[in-house]
Amino acid sequence: MAMPFRFELLHQDAGSAARLGHFTTPHGAVDMPAFMPVGTQASVKGVDAGRLRESGAQMILANTYHLLLRPGAETVAALGGLHTLMGWDGPILTDSGGFQIFSLAERATIDEHGAVFRSHIDGARVELTPEDSIAVQERLGSDVAMQLDHVVALPNDREVIAEAMRRSVRWALRCRAAAKRPDQALFAIVQGGLDAELRAESAERLVAMDFAGYAIGGLSVGETPEEMYETLHVTLPHLPRDRPRYLMGVGRPIDLLEAIALGVDLFDCVMPTRNGRNALAFTDRGPLRLRNLQHALDREPLEPDCPCPACRHSRGYLRHLFQANEMLGPILLSIHNLTYYQRLLARARQAIAEDRFTAFCAERRQGWNRGQDDIAVFGLRIAD
Amino acid sequence: MAMPFRFELLHQDAGSAARLGHFTTPHGAVDMPAFMPVGTQASVKGVDAGRLRESGAQMILANTYHLLLRPGAETVAALGGLHTLMGWDGPILTDSGGFQIFSLAERATIDEHGAVFRSHIDGARVELTPEDSIAVQERLGSDVAMQLDHVVALPNDREVIAEAMRRSVRWALRCRAAAKRPDQALFAIVQGGLDAELRAESAERLVAMDFAGYAIGGLSVGETPEEMYETLHVTLPHLPRDRPRYLMGVGRPIDLLEAIALGVDLFDCVMPTRNGRNALAFTDRGPLRLRNLQHALDREPLEPDCPCPACRHSRGYLRHLFQANEMLGPILLSIHNLTYYQRLLARARQAIAEDRFTAFCAERRQGWNRGQDDIAVFGLRIAD
Numbered sequence: 001m002a003m004p005f006r007f008e009l010l011h012q013d014a015g016s017a018a019r020l021g022h023f024t025t026p027h028g029a030v031d032m033p034a035f036m037p038v039g040t041q042a043s044v045k046g047v048d049a050g051r052l053r054e055s056g057a058q059m060i061l062a063n064t065y066h067l068l069l070r071p072g073a074e075t076v077a078a079l080g081g082l083h084t085l086m087g088w089d090g091p092i093l094t095d096s097g098g099f100q101i102f103s104l105a106e107r108a109t110i111d112e113h114g115a116v117f118r119s120h121i122d123g124a125r126v127e128l129t130p131e132d133s134i135a136v137q138e139r140l141g142s143d144v145a146m147q148l149d150h151v152v153a154l155p156n157d158r159e160v161i162a163e164a165m166r167r168s169v170r171w172a173l174r175c176r177a178a179a180k181r182p183d184q185a186l187f188a189i190v191q192g193g194l195d196a197e198l199r200a201e202s203a204e205r206l207v208a209m210d211f212a213g214y215a216i217g218g219l220s221v222g223e224t225p226e227e228m229y230e231t232l233h234v235t236l237p238h239l240p241r242d243r244p245r246y247l248m249g250v251g252r253p254i255d256l257l258e259a260i261a262l263g264v265d266l267f268d269c270v271m272p273t274r275n276g277r278n279a280l281a282f283t284d285r286g287p288l289r290l291r292n293l294q295h296a297l298d299r300e301p302l303e304p305d306c307p308c309p310a311c312r313h314s315r316g317y318l319r320h321l322f323q324a325n326e327m328l329g330p331i332l333l334s335i336h337n338l339t340y341y342q343r344l345l346a347r348a349r350q351a352i353a354e355d356r357f358t359a360f361c362a363e364r365r366q367g368w369n370r371g372q373d374d375i376a377v378f379g380l381r382i383a384d
Numbered sequence: 385m386a387m388p389f390r391f392e393l394l395h396q397d398a399g400s401a402a403r404l405g406h407f408t409t410p411h412g413a414v415d416m417p418a419f420m421p422v423g424t425q426a427s428v429k430g431v432d433a434g435r436l437r438e439s440g441a442q443m444i445l446a447n448t449y450h451l452l453l454r455p456g457a458e459t460v461a462a463l464g465g466l467h468t469l470m471g472w473d474g475p476i477l478t479d480s481g482g483f484q485i486f487s488l489a490e491r492a493t494i495d496e497h498g499a500v501f502r503s504h505i506d507g508a509r510v511e512l513t514p515e516d517s518i519a520v521q522e523r524l525g526s527d528v529a530m531q532l533d534h535v536v537a538l539p540n541d542r543e544v545i546a547e548a549m550r551r552s553v554r555w556a557l558r559c560r561a562a563a564k565r566p567d568q569a570l571f572a573i574v575q576g577g578l579d580a581e582l583r584a585e586s587a588e589r590l591v592a593m594d595f596a597g598y599a600i601g602g603l604s605v606g607e608t609p610e611e612m613y614e615t616l617h618v619t620l621p622h623l624p625r626d627r628p629r630y631l632m633g634v635g636r637p638i639d640l641l642e643a644i645a646l647g648v649d650l651f652d653c654v655m656p657t658r659n660g661r662n663a664l665a666f667t668d669r670g671p672l673r674l675r676n677l678q679h680a681l682d683r684e685p686l687e688p689d690c691p692c693p694a695c696r697h698s699r700g701y702l703r704h705l706f707q708a709n710e711m712l713g714p715i716l717l718s719i720h721n722l723t724y725y726q727r728l729l730a731r732a733r734q735a736i737a738e739d740r741f742t743a744f745c746a747e748r749r750q751g752w753n754r755g756q757d758d759i760a761v762f763g764l765r766i767a768d
Contacts, residue, residue: 042701043710048435048693048719071680071704078681079700087696296455297462309432312471316463317426320455326427327711335432 005185005212007244014355017236017263018348023244025091025143026183027083028058032244033260033348035341036061036093036268041070042086045273046331047338049087055308055335056342059091059143061268064136065100069119069126073139081141093268094142096133096175098168098189099217099249102151110150112167130174138181146215147175149189154221161193168217169205176209185212187246193218194227196234203238214239215246216264229258236263253282253344254368257361260348272337277330279322281310282340284367288315290333295319302336306343310336389569389596391628398739401620401647402732407628409475409527410567411467412442416628417644417732419725420445420477420652425454426470429657430715431722433471439692439719440726443475445652448520448530449484453503453510457523465525477652478526480517480559482552482573483601483633486535494534496551514558522565530599531559533573538605545577552601553589560593569596571630577602578611580618587622598623599630600648613642620647637666637728638752641745644732656721661714663706665694666724668751672699674717679703686720690727694720 004026011020021032037044037052040063044052052060062082067073079085082092097115101108105117105126114129128136130148137145148171150164172188179186188211192198206214216235219228232247239245246266247259256267272282279290281302288295288302298315310318310332321329344364351360388410395404405416421428421436424447428436436444446466451457463469466476481499485492489501489510498513512520514532521529533552536544556572563570572595576582590598600619603612616631623629630650631643640651656666663674665686672679672686682699694702694716705713728748735744 041704041708041710043705043708043712046711046715048712048716049696050693051432066708070708071700075681075700075704079683079698085698085701085704087693087701297459299463309434309471312433314463314469316455316459317469317471320425320459320469321427324425324427324450324454326425327430327714328427328432330711331430331715332432 004183007213007242009241011353013352013357015358016261018260018352018357019263019265020349020352021244021265023265025059025185027089027091027143030059030091030266031346031349032265033256033345033352034059034266035256035345036266037338038268038270038273039086041066042076042082044334044338045277046327046334047273051309051335052088052338053090055338056346057090057338059093060086060088061093061095062086062140062142063097063100064094064133064140065097065104065128067140068097068128068136069121069124073136077139077141083141091143093144094137094140094146095248096137096146096148096189097128098133098146098149099151101128102153112170114148130171131178134175134178134186138179138184142184144185144187144213145175145179147172147186147188149191149217151191151218151221152193154193154218154223156193158193158195158198161191161195162198165191165193165198165202169202172206172211173209176211187211187213187215187244189215189217189248190235190239191218192235194223194231196231199231199235200238203235207238207240211243213244213246213266215248217248219247220249220251225255225258228255229262232259232262232264253341254365256341256344257348257364260352261357261361272341273334276333276335276337279329279333281318281333282337284364285370286368290315290319290329291322292319303340306336306339308336308339388567391597391626393625395737397736397741399742400645402644402736402741403647403649404733404736405628405649407649409443409569411473411475411527414443414475414650415730415733416649417640417729417736418443418650419640419729420650421722422652422654422657423470425450426460426466428718428722429661430711430718431657435693435719436472436722437474439722440730441474441722443477444470444472445477445479446470446524446526447481447484448478448517448524449481449488449512451524452481452512452520453505453508457520461523461525467525475527477528478521478524478530479632480521480530480532480573481512482517482530482533483535485512486537496554498532514555515562518559518562518570522563522568526568528569528571528597529559529563531556531570531572533575533601535575535602535605536577538577538602538607540577542577542579542582545575545579546582549575549577549582549586553586556590556595557593560595571595571597571599571628573599573601573632574619574623575602576619578607578615580615583615583619584622587619591622591624595627597628597630597650599632601632603631604633604635609639609642612639613646616643616646616648637725638749640725640728641732641748644736645741645745656725657718660717660719660721663713663717665702665717666721668748669754670752674699674703674713675706676703687724690720690723692720692723
């Protein structure tokens with residue numbers, strides 16, 4: 001098991017900080033920048049493993065918090081681990097639970113030792129320390145584990161944000177000490193809210209510990225896109241060039257391009273699936289709301305050149321499925337949106353390789369602005 | 385468009401009345417005995433067209449009543465007809481609406497002219513005559529249209545059943561007079577409740593009119609399986625050997641085999657999809673209820689030799705999906721059950737070809753009886 005993980009920086013765009021990378025894991029490689037569909041409960045909602053692979057996805061995400069509560073890490077292990085369970089032979093990243101303890105758990109109390117909370121499913125008392133989180137992720141068997149982090153709401157007192165950030169740094173060290181699987185990489189999570197100094201401190205202290213990859217956490221929690229971009233702008237220069245950089249829980253197509261331009265390599269978000277279930281389809285000409293009457297007699301597909309199963313049908317049919325409450329509507333739009341995200345990222349990679357990423361972003365932005373509609377920004381950083 | 389429809393009787397089983405047939409339509413051929421998945425609202429619930437084809441389905445069913453109410457026949461026609469709408473290039477049969485007027489419509493009144501009822505969706509007043517039903521089915525563009533029939537509840541007064549049967553015979557004639565599309569075949573529907581004389585009268589009068597195929601209707605409405613088999617037994621000898629025979633809305637796997645043994649060629653039923661959505665999987669060893677705790681740690685697939693996407697996973701994973709309310713559970717079990725039905729029918733055809741259909745039925749019955757469980761008989765003759 002020598003060198004099961006390797007990140008190669010293949011090229012940097014001439015006009016931006018966008019990076020073309022290649023990340024190798026024990027379950028195969030990922031072309032970066034990459035987008036991970038979210039399989040919170042070991043299922044990308046409404047999408048079977050074959051359709052998920054056909055969408056172009058190379059790496060997917062699952063959630064430690066959810067799987068710990070149901071069906072439990074021992075059950076996942078007894079059923080052969082996450083890859084076998086999901087029928088997914090590509091790379092899998094597991095989130096550590098830190099964000100869900102912040103956003104989902106009931107009556108959570110967090111101290112230096114770890115978190116204690118009540119399950120949002122059945123109220124059971126659960127304890128999760130940094131060591132527990134690693135042990136659970138090792139049982140799940142993901143390729144990439146995330147450190148447990150302490151997430152706090154924004155806006156907040158600087159001292160609260162600083163303390164949570166420094167605790168997260170200490171927890172990163174404990175996670176690394178606890179990690180035993182040579183076939184599982186551990187990523188640290190940079191915290192620090194919207195404060196440039198705290199972000200820099202977090203990044204530098206984590207980088208000094210030398211992790212396999214670095215995530216930017218604590219964003220997509222209510223700040224404006226501009227605040228998020230600015231935070232990336234001041235954080236990314238503190239991260240090493242030779243490690244993958246993962247922006248957690250982001251985002252809209254435009255957010256992905258903005259973050260890629262600043263040097264982000266990896267994303268996850270529920271937007272494609274959650275919006276798909278709510279009848280919103282992403283296209284190069286902006287989002288389409290399929291319940292709108294204007295689509296009732298439209299014989300065109302969502303996108304003429306999209307190879308996904310939804311685009312073998314007319315918009316009129318897709319509208320009918322939603323109007324008739326047929327589950328095939330959410331299924332097909334989820335697949336389309338996942339395919340849209342993957343095709344967007346593939347084109348972004350191509351543009352970086354050809355040193356025209358800035359022009360690519362301008363083209364996409366122009367196309368999206370054509371749409372009369374604006375994207376529903378719900379579920380930015382929520383497990384799906 | 386010469387001879388777009390042709391039914392060839394290829395072989396009859398040596399030990400039963402089971403028939404091997406081949407039915408050619410403008411959208412391809414169907415090997416019979418055949419099972420049609422039910423796409424009530426122009427969607428087989430939870431199953432995209434590609435997965436539907438992969439299940440082995442050759443011909444599918446859609447419902448005139450539902451599509452008339454939503455999105456409307458004009459909308460289906462404007463979107464290119466049913467085949468284009470659904471992305472299904474194989475044969476499609478449309479039910480006429482007679483059964484749904486009986487089972488779903490509100491405040492239905494039926495006289496010789498036709499039916500008047502209130503939409504179960506929005507209460508709108510709708511009139512449907514035999515001529516209307518044909519006109520709608522011609523707009524939908526199915527390969528096989530069904531005559532409008534007058535369905536009554538069982539048990540019922542013999543005179544009520546007789547009058548509904550004779551009205552259905554008169555409506556069959558009106559439907560035939562109204563039918564104009566040379567690329568659409570019209571099947572008549574034999575009625576008459578559980579009364580052998582009435583069934584014989586219905587069959588003989590319809591056969592005298594010479595239809596492209598004959599359905600047995602008015603069953604699966606609450607009678608026992610034995611009553612249903614007995615009715616088939618006394619009805620089928622009155623139907624011509626050289627036309628397909630379609631038992632509407634049936635049924636459980638055992639019902640299919642019993643009916644095939646009596647000479648039925650074609651079936652439709654919501655059981656595979658509706659039971660799949662309710663966590664019940666059909667197997668050769670009887671049905672499995674995936675919510676049961678006994679499956680929690682089971683690494684085996686539903687069936688070891690099944691090629692469907694569900695059988696790439698463990699029973700433990702499928703149980704988890706249902707426990708976690710993931711829509712992938714209903715999706716995968718629907719696909720598995722449709723695949724099970726198609727494989728069952730394919731094996732039945734093979735057994736007929738080899739003159740061992742009776743032995744095949746005995747083997748299957750023995751396997752099914754092994755299961756501790758009994759199949760939930762819900763949705764026998766209900767649009768899905």
